[in-house]
Amino acid sequence: MCGDKAEAAELIAAEKVIEERKNNNGTDFFFFFKVSQRVLLDSSSSLLLSLLLAQLPVFTSASPVPPRRPSDMDKLSNQTKNLMKLTQELLREHAFDSDVEPHRFRSLPEMSNRSANDLQNLELKPTLSQLHADLKLYEHHFEWLNKVSKKHHHPAVPKLVEMIREMKSLITLLHRQMLRVEAPRLTPATPSLPPHLPYQFDVLQSSHELLQHFKLFCDWAYRAFVSLKPKATAVQ
Numbered sequence: 001m002c003g004d005k006a007e008a009a010e011l012i013a014a015e016k017v018i019e020e021r022k023n024n025n026g027t028d029f030f031f032f033f034k035v036s037q038r039v040l041l042d043s044s045s046s047l048l049l050s051l052l053l054a055q056l057p058v059f060t061s062a063s064p065v066p067p068r069r070p071s072d073m074d075k076l077s078n079q080t081k082n083l084m085k086l087t088q089e090l091l092r093e094h095a096f097d098s099d100v101e102p103h104r105f106r107s108l109p110e111m112s113n114r115s116a117n118d119l120q121n122l123e124l125k126p127t128l129s130q131l132h133a134d135l136k137l138y139e140h141h142f143e144w145l146n147k148v149s150k151k152h153h154h155p156a157v158p159k160l161v162e163m164i165r166e167m168k169s170l171i172t173l174l175h176r177q178m179l180r181v182e183a184p185r186l187t188p189a190t191p192s193l194p195p196h197l198p199y200q201f202d203v204l205q206s207s208h209e210l211l212q213h214f215k216l217f218c219d220w221a222y223r224a225f226v227s228l229k230p231k232a233t234a235v236q
Helices: 002-022 028-040 046-062 072-093 116-121 124-151 157-181 200-235
Strands: none
Touching (some): 072 157, 072 200, 124 200
16 A cells, blocks of 8 residues: 555656646756756655656757848848849839830949859859949939839839838848958949930830849849858858
């Protein structure tokens, strides 16, 4: 009888210990260490000790692993992807069926000399500096487009405003990364903007050309940020 009572008492004690463990999130291993010390002092508590040992894998794995914080290069690639998505939405929502007169914008960054084959050979500092200068140039062009679109009450104005805001955020984030790796800041080229656009037709043509060009840039910039991430991590 005495043995049965002792086992029953041990079972009740074990249940209390396990329940107490459930209320000790983040401190399970230390809690187990504390309790096991107490149990080992009493060699008759073999059942309780066995239960605690069975729970040890749960104790050591119960504390959640904190999520990995995204690096600045991750943020740059994600922000660029968001900008590309906005650009594609504008092109879809305001599709332009007629042929677009090319080369209205003569100061846009040159994209014909940038290919996917060059991505693995990119140098970190010069590429970040050039992308920053390119984005500043696009910023001037889109701010101009936003002004002329407002004059003609173009329906794309709200999304253009959102796009410019995202672009400014990307430029700020990129500049912060440049400071971390000591990449020089280049002077952007002076934008050569079209003359006053008297008709909404001209605004549509200009917006379409600019959006198409910027979509190509975002696609290449996204791939460049992904490719440069290991090099940026190595120097930080």
